Amino acid sequence: MRSEEKWVVRIHNDDVNSFSGVTLVLEELLGWPVGACWATAERIHATGSAELEPPVTAPEAENTVAALQIRGLRATLRCVG
Secondary structure, X not given: OOOOOOEEEEEEOOOOOOHHHHHHHHHXXXXXXXXXXXXXXXXXXXXXXXXXEXXXXXXXXXXXXXXXXXXXXXXXXXXXX
16 A cells, blocks of 8 residues: 555445434544534435545544444445545
8 A cells, every 4th residue: 555545435325224323423433513424324325325525544544444333334445546
């Protein structure tokens, strides 16, 4: 991995977590306003997944994915260059 590579975290829809649960996790983990968290939960539901912006370094992306997974959300990461 090159140090300048950027990665995005993708949260995937599932049949287990509620909008409220996803919103709460995003609010606690990322510190986003509730409205932005709710909008992201709606986008995940409507499209099947949503990418978190902005892209971050590999360690940051890995830590975020792990934190989301520990909290029961389905999350992956991908390199965007």
